[in-house]
Amino acid sequence: MTLLTAEGLYKSFGKTNALDGAGISIREGEVVAIMGPSGSGKSTLLHCLAGILPPDSGTVTYRDRELTTMNDGARSELRRTEFGFVFQFGQLVPELTCLENVALPLRLSGMKRRDAERASKEWMARLEVDTVADQRPGETSGGQGQRVAVARALVTSPKVVFADEPTGALDSLNGERVMHLLTTAARETGAAVVLVTHEPRVAAYSDREVVVRDGRSRDVEFVR
Amino acid sequence: MSIGHALLGLLEGGPRHGYDLKRAYDERFGHDRPLHYGQVYSTLSRLLKNGFVSEAGVEAGDGPERKRYAITDAGVTDVERWLGTPEKPEPYLQNTLYAKVVLALLSGRSATEVLDTQRSAHLGTMRDLTRRKTDGDLADQLICDFALFHLEADLRWLELTAARLDKLAEEVAR
Numbered sequence: 001m002t003l004l005t006a007e008g009l010y011k012s013f014g015k016t017n018a019l020d021g022a023g024i025s026i027r028e029g030e031v032v033a034i035m036g037p038s039g040s041g042k043s044t045l046l047h048c049l050a051g052i053l054p055p056d057s058g059t060v061t062y063r064d065r066e067l068t069t070m071n072d073g074a075r076s077e078l079r080r081t082e083f084g085f086v087f088q089f090g091q092l093v094p095e096l097t098c099l100e101n102v103a104l105p106l107r108l109s110g111m112k113r114r115d116a117e118r119a120s121k122e123w124m125a126r127l128e129v130d131t132v133a134d135q136r137p138g139e140t141s142g143g144q145g146q147r148v149a150v151a152r153a154l155v156t157s158p159k160v161v162f163a164d165e166p167t168g169a170l171d172s173l174n175g176e177r178v179m180h181l182l183t184t185a186a187r188e189t190g191a192a193v194v195l196v197t198h199e200p201r202v203a204a205y206s207d208r209e210v211v212v213r214d215g216r217s218r219d220v221e222f223v224r
Numbered sequence: 225m226s227i228g229h230a231l232l233g234l235l236e237g238g239p240r241h242g243y244d245l246k247r248a249y250d251e252r253f254g255h256d257r258p259l260h261y262g263q264v265y266s267t268l269s270r271l272l273k274n275g276f277v278s279e280a281g282v283e284a285g286d287g288p289e290r291k292r293y294a295i296t297d298a299g300v301t302d303v304e305r306w307l308g309t310p311e312k313p314e315p316y317l318q319n320t321l322y323a324k325v326v327l328a329l330l331s332g333r334s335a336t337e338v339l340d341t342q343r344s345a346h347l348g349t350m351r352d353l354t355r356r357k358t359d360g361d362l363a364d365q366l367i368c369d370f371a372l373f374h375l376e377a378d379l380r381w382l383e384l385t386a387a388r389l390d391k392l393a394e395e396v397a398r
């Protein structure tokens with residue numbers, strides 16, 4: 001079943017047309033790679049899909065709800081409850097321990113500290129980073145930090161995980177470990193993953209790919 | 225892959241029957257392309273003729289499958305020479321894809337389509353290899369990574385060419 005659909009997205013920054021009529025459709029539980037050269041509009045497309053950035057025109061629909069016409073409060077509520085996010089780096093709060101970072105989204109939803117930390121520990125074990133629970137993000141390796149970020153993205157049982165170059169700052173072995181654990185966990189929980197990457201070996205963890213060129217997306221499966 | 229050298233290398237561990245050798249080869253290197261018995265015996269008889277292996281006992285009964293083979297000193301020298309000689313790097317100059325792109329441009333067809341179709345096929349294969357790698361052991365991982373890195377190189381070329389199509393179209397039109 002289709003979960004998330006974008007149609008006819010346009011977005012410009014000054015004179016740059018970052019999106020020029022892009023569209024994409026994400027089904028429940030699938031892992032989709034958004035590929036394309038640097039500057040082609042991949043991140044902009046992801047931000048519009050996730051309701052982080054409003055497009056100039058076009059629609060984004062999650063289930064039967066249109067993100068583009070929702071008010072800010074409803075949109076951030078949707079992001080908090082239905083979506084998870086992993087970025088290239090810099091997403092963890094440096095002052096908190098890794099465990100507190102993972103627990104943060106649950107705490108923000110009003111869960112009690114003990115319950116939040118218990119659930120977080122389970123996710124950290126699944127991502128093989130329970131050993132760094134009491135360390136601060138700055139004290140972990142890049143690969144561990146990204147796996148903590150994945151645990152944080154998954155801890156709320158989101159329906160969609162948005163990952164923008166999640167392995168971009170890692171060497172290939174660590175990058176593949178992150179991808180393996182992320183896609184395995186997502187498949188087990190039924191979460192869809194929207195993965196922006198320009199690396200083919202990372203994209204190979206997906207079920208299918210959508211290519212963005214000059215702000216226009218080409219959905220391989222839909223073209224055929 | 226030089227099957228003769230691979231069999232010699234396996235015989236360095238001790239004498240074996242032909243069917244033993246085939247099993248050992250398939251297990252380590254023949255996951256995607258197991259040897260035929262015919263191949264094993266014709267290779268062994270060539271190695272025997274060249275003095276790289278010798279017969280090391282025959283069991284009761286007849287037929288080639290009864291014989292055990294052992295590596296000779298000349299065989300060991302030959303394996304050593306093979307291991308010490310680098311494989312010739314592929315020249316990669318007979319590029320069918322490049323020819324397809326140019327011919328598409330020359331005939332006014334879509335070269336982007338050619339590139340996209342190929343990219344999609346490459347990624348499909350990469351997905352299969354990734355799946356096999358994540359389900360497999362270290363040997364699977366190394367074998368699949370070898371293929372994955374090569375396919376990735378092709379994909380990089382496809383992307384680069386896609387980015388330069390306008391320029392190439394101009395040059396081809398001249």
Ligand SMILES: Nc1ncnc2c1ncn2[C@@H]1O[C@H](COP(=O)(O)OP(=O)(O)O)[C@@H](O)[C@H]1O
Nearest residue numbers: 013016017018037038039040041042043044045
């Ligand atoms: N906040 C911004 N301000 C100005 N230009 C931007 C901004 N975000 C993106 N762009 C421009 O939009 C285009 C697409 O960017 P982006 O979506 O980040 O591409 P990608 O993720 O594929 O590298 C680029 O030319 C980029 O410079």
Ligand SMILES: [Mg+2]
Nearest residue numbers: 042043044164
């Ligand atoms: Mg980007």
